[in-house]
Amino acid sequence: xxxxxxxxxxxxxxxxxxxxxxxxxxxxxxxxxxxxxxxxxxxxxxxxxxxxxxxxxxxxxxxxxxxxxxxxxxxxxxxxxxxxxxxxxxxxxxxxxxxxxxxxxxxxxxxxxxxxxxxxxxxxxxxxxxxxxxxxxxxxxxxxxxxxxxxxxxxxxxxxxxxxxxxxxxxxxxxxxxxxxxxxxxxxxxxxxxxxxxxxxxxxxxxxxxxxxxxxxxxxxxxxxxxxxxxxxxxxxxxxxxxxxxxxxxxxxxxxxxxxxxxxxxxxxxxxxxxxxxxxxxxxxxxxxxxxxxxxxxxxxxxxxxxxxxxxxxxxxxxxxxxxxxxxxxxxxxxxxxxxxxxxxxxxxxxxxxxxxxxxxxxxxxxxxxxxxxxxx
Amino acid sequence: xxxxxxxxxxxxxxxxxxxxxxxxxxxxxxxxxxxxxxxxxxxxxxxxxxxxxxxxxxxxxxxxxxxxxxxxxxxxxxxxxxxxxxxxxxxxxxxxxxxxxxxxxxxxxxxxxxxxxxxxxxxxxxxxxxxxxxxxxxxxxxxxxxxxxxxxxxxxxxxxxxxxxxxxxxxxxxxxxxxxxxxxxxxxxxxxxxxxxxxxxxxxxxxxxxxxxxxxxxxxxxxxxxxxxxxxxxxxxxxxxxxxxxxxxxxxxxxxxxxxxxxxxxxxxxxxxxxxxxxxxxxxxxxxxxxxxxxxxxxxxxxxxxxxxxxxxx
Numbered sequence: 001x002x003x004x005x006x007x008x009x010x011x012x013x014x015x016x017x018x019x020x021x022x023x024x025x026x027x028x029x030x031x032x033x034x035x036x037x038x039x040x041x042x043x044x045x046x047x048x049x050x051x052x053x054x055x056x057x058x059x060x061x062x063x064x065x066x067x068x069x070x071x072x073x074x075x076x077x078x079x080x081x082x083x084x085x086x087x088x089x090x091x092x093x094x095x096x097x098x099x100x101x102x103x104x105x106x107x108x109x110x111x112x113x114x115x116x117x118x119x120x121x122x123x124x125x126x127x128x129x130x131x132x133x134x135x136x137x138x139x140x141x142x143x144x145x146x147x148x149x150x151x152x153x154x155x156x157x158x159x160x161x162x163x164x165x166x167x168x169x170x171x172x173x174x175x176x177x178x179x180x181x182x183x184x185x186x187x188x189x190x191x192x193x194x195x196x197x198x199x200x201x202x203x204x205x206x207x208x209x210x211x212x213x214x215x216x217x218x219x220x221x222x223x224x225x226x227x228x229x230x231x232x233x234x235x236x237x238x239x240x241x242x243x244x245x246x247x248x249x250x251x252x253x254x255x256x257x258x259x260x261x262x263x264x265x266x267x268x269x270x271x272x273x274x275x276x277x278x279x280x281x282x283x284x285x286x287x288x289x290x291x292x293x294x295x296x297x298x299x300x301x302x303x304x305x306x307x308x309x310x311x312x313x314x315x316x317x318x319x320x321x322x323x324x325x326x327x328x329x330x331x332x333x334x335x336x337x338x339x340x341x342x343x344x345x346x347x348x349x350x351x352x353x354x355x356x357x358x359x360x361x362x363x364x365x366x367x368x369x370x371x372x373x374x375x376x377x
Numbered sequence: 378x379x380x381x382x383x384x385x386x387x388x389x390x391x392x393x394x395x396x397x398x399x400x401x402x403x404x405x406x407x408x409x410x411x412x413x414x415x416x417x418x419x420x421x422x423x424x425x426x427x428x429x430x431x432x433x434x435x436x437x438x439x440x441x442x443x444x445x446x447x448x449x450x451x452x453x454x455x456x457x458x459x460x461x462x463x464x465x466x467x468x469x470x471x472x473x474x475x476x477x478x479x480x481x482x483x484x485x486x487x488x489x490x491x492x493x494x495x496x497x498x499x500x501x502x503x504x505x506x507x508x509x510x511x512x513x514x515x516x517x518x519x520x521x522x523x524x525x526x527x528x529x530x531x532x533x534x535x536x537x538x539x540x541x542x543x544x545x546x547x548x549x550x551x552x553x554x555x556x557x558x559x560x561x562x563x564x565x566x567x568x569x570x571x572x573x574x575x576x577x578x579x580x581x582x583x584x585x586x587x588x589x590x591x592x593x594x595x596x597x598x599x600x601x602x603x604x605x606x607x608x609x610x611x612x613x614x615x616x617x618x619x620x621x622x623x624x625x626x627x628x629x630x631x632x633x634x635x636x637x638x639x640x641x642x643x644x645x646x647x648x649x650x651x652x653x654x655x656x657x658x659x660x661x662x663x664x665x666x667x668x669x670x671x672x673x674x675x676x677x678x679x680x681x682x683x684x685x686x687x688x689x690x691x
Contacts, residue, residue: 032494033604036502162664184656185647186664190608192599195397195529196640202524203390219504219600227509227526227598229516248504248600 022057023304026079028072028100029090031064035215037244038092038289039064042114044282045293046089052277053301061085067092069099076100080107086309087112089296092289094118094137094165105129110309110319114296115289119168122338123371129312131319131337133296135261136369137165138172140237143259143343143363144210145176148235150363151257155182156235157206159197161213162186169212169237175370182206187213192220198228208232214239219248226252233257238357241348243287246355253348253355261339262291262328263346263359271327285356291327298324334368336375343367389523394640400529402636403536407591408609409616409628410543411584417623418559418580421470422478424485426588426613427606428492433458433589434596434605435500438507447510451593458589459582461492466581471574489607497603504602507593532594539587540629547625556580560623612639615671619678621688630686635671642670 027046030039043062050058061083065072072091079085088104089112091097097116104111105127113121113132121127122136148156158173158181160166166186174181182204185197201209209232213221218240225234238260246253264275264285274294278286286294302324307314322333334340343364346357412426436457441450465488473481508514513528547553555576558566567573592606599605616635620627647663654662678686 032497036497036603037504040502162661162668167661184660186660188643188664188668192595192605192608193397193401195400195526196394196643199390199393199397200644203387216504216600216602216605219602220598223508223600224526224598227514227516227528229524229526244503245600248506248602250506250508 023059023087023309024083024085025058025060025300026076026083026085026088027060027062027090028065028075028079028088028096029062030067030092030096031062033067035067035092037215037287038115039090041244041287041289042090042092042293042296045278045286045290045295046114046297047293048274048278048281049294049297049301053297055301055304058301058304062090065091065096067096069096072096072100073103076104080104080109086110087300089114089300091116095163097121101130102127108312110312110315112296112300112319114292117338118164119369119371122336122369123374126336126371126375126377128316128337128377131299131333132339133299134292134339135341135343136338136371137168138175139261139343139364139367139369140239140259141169141172141210141212142176142370143345143367144235144237145173147257147259147345147361147363148173148208148210149176149178151208151233153208153233154179155204155206156208156210157181157183157185157201157204157232158210159183159185159187159213160211161189161191161217163189166212172370173210173212176364187217191217194221194224195228197221198225198230201232202228202230206232209234211236212239215245219245222249222252222256235259238262238288238346241346241357242289243285243356244289246348246357250355254350256348257360258346258348258357259343259363260288260346260357261341261343262288263344263357265358266327266329266344268325268327268329270325271329274327285354295324295326295328295331298326334372336369336372338369338372340366340368389521392519392521393523393525394644395637396523396525396529396533398637398640399633400533400536400636401640402633403533403540404591404595405609405612405616405636406536406540406629406632407587407594408613409620409632410540410625411587412610412613413617413620413623413625413628414556414580415584416617418556419470419474419577420563421474422481422485423470423584424482424610425465425488425492426584427608427610428489429458429462429585429588430592430606430609431492431496431603432461433592434507434601435496435505435592436589437593437596438505438601439500441507442505447597450507451590454589454593455586456589458592459586462585462588463578463582465585466578470581471577474577493603500603502603504600507596507601509597528598535594539590540625543587543625552579612671615675617685619675619685621682621685624685624687627685627687634674638670638674639667643667646670 063075087110092115094116101111110129115134117132117136160169235257238258241258303318306318309315332340344359345361345363347360349358433454437450437454440453509528516524517527616631620631646667650659650663
């Protein structure tokens with residue numbers, strides 16, 4: 001059903017586009033394979049905002065990168081050369097962003113990232129046409145480190161997959177954590193069995209556990225951890241506790257503390273309207289990815305009110321102003337075009353039959369990132 | 378403070394890790410057994426075996442969700458996978474026996490894509506929930522003070538029982554005799570009046586049912602999602618190459634070797650590197666080498682015995 005409607009809507013958009021569109025947006029995101037839930041949420045949030053704006057002069061071309069860098073590069077080339085898009089967005093995974101973003105921005109396009117925030121693009125490799133609306137990759141992990149200090153954890157056991165974002169995660173956590181990790185483990189990317197790691201955690205004498213294991217890896221880890229009889233407190237970034245996967249983890253996630261820049265109970269009018277309209281349209285609760293897609297589209301819309309992407313300098317200034325109402329409440333860009341925002345501590349709860357999160361505090365206020373100082377345009 | 382440079386690894390931890398390796402191994406065996414039978418008997422490389430694993434897990438998750446019974450879920454997993462396997466054999470695979478391996482690889486790879494996107498069509502893109510039954514949840518204390526999850530012990534038991542049953546099936550029954558005969562000389566047993574195409578369908582469905590069972594059993598402690606079968610498939614191929622293609626005994630020995638190497642390698646290699654590197658780079662280098670360990674094992678076995686440990690033919 002989704003594919004059919006997608007094709008249909010793509011077709012309609014394409015037809016309408018030839019006649020009307022003044023601004024073309026190319027969205028490359030992950031819609032099939034293991035990480036598809038994230039891309040689908042970003043897309044749905046983004047399209048919801050465009051729909052709510054009522055503007056019919058914006059054409060969004062959505063393509064599936066299958067989580068493969070080579071496919072993403074091909075799609076980007078096609079969007080830039082034949083579709084002649086003005087703005088690009090959508091990429092979920094950092095390795096794909098690294099393959100696409102530098103060449104797109106070098107060709108004068110604007111790129112608004114709804115998710116991936118690799119350190120390379122926040123520091124030395126920053127570009128005036130690159131904006132990240134979500135976070136720099138390290139942010140949520142840094143907040144977890146800060147939370148661990150507040151909770152008086154002294155020797156947290158930390159683990160993450162052995163790939164760049166995993167290393168950023170442990171680096172980010174340690175940047176703020178003042179204790180001494182009882183152990184530090186890199187697991188295989190895509191690993192689903194954590195019996196060996198859990199045995200090591202048990203033997204290490206740690207007082208708590210921090211893990212960054214996005215998607216299915218996190219589901220597996222939490223279920224196995226809950227069944228192991230270990231009851232050390234667990235902290236993680238929101239990626240293992242988003243609305244899409246919590247139901248699959250089930251009871252094993254209850255009470256776990258995680259860090260996020262957004263939650264559905266954030267008390268502001270934009271967010272309340274977003275949560276309600278998203279649930280009404282798609283018949284599921286929004287995740288943080290959906291909120292990021294929604295905010296990205298609203299940022300774009302706010303800039304289009306002021307300037308046309310053809311006038312690059314004016315359009316950039318309009319983006320920098322970030323004059324839109326975000327689901328996160330206050331939103332501003334730092335000098336490297338990454339958000340300066342509060343990062344919250346959430347706890348997994350059960351509302352009726354549905355597992356979800358509630359905010360229990362703020363981990364870091366007006367938090368920027370560690371790379372901004374390296375960025376010069 | 379770290380896990381530790383100087384002190385020897387506690388015996389309880391080592392024992393626990395051996396159990397983990399064994400459990401991983403027997404689950405791999407369930408996958409590899411079907412794969413090796415299908416390759417041995419029909420000479421077919423079935424890349425879609427991982428999809429049958431996924432089908433088993435999804436069938437189990439939906440039946441467990443609807444009925445709450447884990448046992449029914451396991452039955453559903455095996456049935457669904459066996460039916461899917463038999464259908465695939467009748468509709469697609471049957472046309473490929475005479476073709477070369479490249480055509481088989483292409484067609485079964487297409488099946489992976491069809492099954493993955495078909496599953497997404499039916500169940501959506503978000504992972505499903507499947508939990509272990511209450512009866513088997515929580516840890517038990519083993520002799521020596523090892524706390525070990527009851528469910529994983531059950532997995533070891535189920536895996537070894539299936540291995541025994543399969544061994545008896547192959548060596549003691551008429552079907553087993555035909556399977557072995559089919560491995561040795563396809564034309565001859567057809568000439569002797571055995572309905573070879575029915576035998577193929579049965580073997581395929583049997584292999585599929587084992588993969589479905591593995592998917593359901595493992596799905597309960599991992600995540601049930603589209604694409605879950607492919608990483609396991611790669612390991613299952615490593616297992617049958619090490620064990621020797623077509624040999625059930627080889628698949629069992631190979632699976633346990635791979636399970637132990639992978640689990641113990643993941644622990645010992647980082648500790649080993651810690652002797653001469655700082656903890657962070659040791660974790661890094663150790664983790665990288667550990668993920669290569671099973672392939673190094675495979676290379677070593679192939680150098681020593683090019684047809685695998687129990688392989689009869691090259």
